[in-house]
Structure formats: C-alpha cells, structure tokens
Amino acid sequence: MNVDSAGLDVLSRQECLDLLSSTPIGRIVFTDRALPAVQPVTFCLDGENGEDIVIRTGVGSKLAAATRHTVVAFEVDDFDPDTRTGWSVTAVGRARAVCDPAEIARLSRLPLTAWAPGDRNHFIVVRAEQLSGRRIRH
Numbered sequence: 463m464n465v466d467s468a469g470l471d472v473l474s475r476q477e478c479l480d481l482l483s484s485t486p487i488g489r490i491v492f493t494d495r496a497l498p499a500v501q502p503v504t505f506c507l508d509g510e511n512g513e514d515i516v517i518r519t520g521v522g523s524k525l526a527a528a529t530r531h532t533v534v535a536f537e538v539d540d541f542d543p544d545t546r547t548g549w550s551v552t553a554v555g556r557a558r559a560v561c562d563p564a565e566i567a568r569l570s571r572l573p574l575t576a577w578a579p580g581d582r583n584h585f586i587v588v589r590a591e592q593l594s595g596r597r598i599r600h
Contacts, residue, residue: 466596473595478551481595482515482538483507490517490588491535494524494555501525505536506574508587515553515588515598518574520581532557536588551595560585 464472475483481490482488483506491500503525510517519525541548553594560566569585576582 464532466564471597471599473597475593478553478593478595479507479512479590481551482543482553482590483512483536484556485538485540487518488515488538490525490557491537492497492525492532493593494528498531499524504574506572507587508569508572513590514570515555515590516569516574518576518582518584519570519584519586521584523584526588534588536590546600547598549595549597553590553592555589557586557588560587 466472486504486506487502488505489500489502491498493499501524503517503519505515505517508514513575536553536555537550539548539550558570566583566585568585569587570583
C-alpha cells in the first residue's frame with residue numbers, strides 16, 4: 463500500500479471504483495456563472511468498464527445547464543468520527559448531456575432514483591478520466 467506525505471493510504475484506481483460504487487450519493491463540482499458550485503447528487507456507475515458516473519437531473523436545472531461539455535469534479539467519501547477512519551475518492555472528467563433517445567432509454571433502466579422531487583429525465587455522464595483516493599486509518 464502506498465502512503466502519501468500526510469500518512470494517508472493512497473488508493474488504487476480499482477479501489478477508488480469499488481468505493482464509488484458503494485454509495486449512492488456524491489457531490490459534483492462545476493462552474494456556475496464563473497463561480498465554483500457544489501451540489502449533492504444521486505448517481506451510479508455505468509459504462510464499458512463501470513467508470514462512467516451517471517447523474518439523473520431535471521432538464522432545466524442549474525446542474526444540467528452548467529455541465530454541457532465541461533470539466534467537472536466528482537467526490538464521494540465516508541468518515542467515522544468515533545474511530546477517526548474514513549476514505550475519500552475524487553474523479554475529474556468531462557461531463558456530457560445525454561441526447562440520444564436510445565441511450566436515454568438504457569440509462570432510464572439503471573438503478574438510479576433521484577431523491578429530490580420533480581421530473582428527472584435528463585442524464586449527465588461524467589467519464590472518470592482522473593481518479594484518486596485516500597484512506598485514513600487510526
């Protein structure tokens with residue numbers, strides 16, 4: 463196991479993907495009117511290698527408008543304050559809005575349910591081009 467300069471375990475790409483797939487909520491970081499924005503979202507992994515992050519949102523949402531062919535970051539984590547243990551995984555990649563009806567139909571069948579109310583028929587896919595993670599052990 464590799465350790466970084468802060469003494470945290472450096473996770474492999476596969477460990478990062480395994481942790482990404484273990485939780486249904488993450489945070490997407492994007493630019494909204496030239497300012498950084500962070501929004502919690504439900505997601506699931508998809509794609510040929512299970513490395514595409516799929517988010518379901520509303521067509522007119524701020525997130526849908528801000529993530530058309532832009533570079534975004536995506537983060538998931540889990541921490542236990544009692545044991546002072548946890549992990550964090552960050553993905554960076556280009557977001558794309560899904561427009562193809564066949565792909566929308568396929569993505570609609572994924573186990574991806576939005577928690578927020580309202581119509582959620584717009585899909586954003588983020589290809590995890592850069593993936594990094596750290597784990598802290600007590």
